[in-house]
Amino acid sequence: MTSKSARWSDLVPRVASAVVMLAAGGLDIWAGGVWFEALAVIASAVMMWELARMTRGEGFDASILLGVLTFVVLVLVIWVPGIWILPLMLLPSLIGTMAPRRDVVAFAPYALVILLTAIALVLIRNSHGVIGLTWLIAVVVASDVMGYFAGRMLGGPKFWPKVSPKKTWSGTVAGWIGAALVGACFWHFAGFGTDILWISPLIAFAGQLGDIAESAIKRRAGVKDASSLIPGHGGLMDRFDALAFAGVLAVAMNIWLHFLPVALSDEAPPLPVEITE
Template identity: 60%
Template sequence: MSGGKWGDLAPRVLSAVVMLAVGAAAIWAGGLWFKLLVIVAVAAMVWELARMTEAPGSVPALWLGGLGALAMTGIAFIPGFGKLALVLLPAIIGTFRPRRDAGVFAAYAIVILLTGLGLVVLREGFGLLVILWIVAVVVVSDVAGYFAGRILGGPKFWPAVSPKKTWSGTVAGWVGAALVGWAFHAAGHGGAGLVWLSPLVAFAGQLGDIAESAIKRRAGVKDSSNLIPGHGGVMDRFDALAFAVVAVLVLVNLVSVPVIGG
């Protein structure tokens, strides 16, 4: 397993274990620790996005990463109105001066800040189990897709944008997500609707992975950064979670998500 198609497995697994441990502790604790983790993740993702879309004269990526942290801090800790303006702030400032793919930067920067907003709103308003369900859906669908894609192979899902993603891995991700929904329902933590809702959330996450792959291809880079061994950057690891969280944030405002709070 030291090379070939499994060559990245060891650092990938080790980094995943560390991320899961830190993430699980913050999710369980909630409150300040969870918000701090969200702020750090949002800042890192805005910084990575800004680096990939930099052009001569652009607002520096480090400044935009700091602005992302500042905006997310306001979203997380300042009650009342103004959250929408904070969500838009990095996108507006980042495109104030010339930037390559300015529209892409603005759109994805908004997604990143909405992800942070969604995580805080869902954790505080709906409880621990909703966050655990989203994370479980994203992780299980990703792991199922990773192994199925490498073992089964087959036709590519969207080769022009994400050449490594296969239909076998995509469908395996949906199946894994459905099993997560069934497991939560069987454990008494949600209604039977989770069985069909979970694959929808997984699909949103897969679209997030594809969207980030498209950004990287346009930027001509393999990874968004090298912050996480075996995974590349924070965007590389949390692109799926970002779209999944935004999808759930929309869903909770449209339908009753059948997960018991806690």
């Protein structure tokens, strides 16, 4: 049986790293514009490097080159008006499959998700301001925090033991409740529409699936963490896997429901590429 101290042994480094990330990320989110765009591009390039390392095969290691390619592609998509977006977004997935790769099935779709994540986050910040991105991050963080504590305190049946052995149904449901509470706060205090009450748990569920998807990739690769860049959290993929799926779904749903408020006129403009919302 796992001892109580061992169960909570990762809490201190997790909290310390989370505080640093929230402080640095919060400043970039508040600044917006090129500062936040640069953060999204660099983070995505690092995540691509982590993904390529986990799924590489024998022979030439193209991980760094794929990270650089992701950086270049995102710079072009975000800052060059009228760029032909879709072929560029597929480049890392296509080129990555040409290198020695032991897990093409995991690499190719997740590589595209990484690029879509950067675009989604930049779109939300530029088109819907600090409040839109704050809501998304709050939903993901609340779901993660509630799930972490409920899962360890309540335990119970596993959600998907073959893929993510630590995730429990109690933690999963607690994550939905936490997201719903966040939605209620933004509805009551920030003027969001009532749709946010059911959209928030759905976005949280997308984030939980993102966590499970990354866990599956790590299990297939036989590694515990995507990398060791962040104490207590592993790599950027380990920390932002939930935000990836949540952000992409949020943008897709907003195109349909228009539930996110429009940014103030003095905030950053949308991306130069033609994406209809």
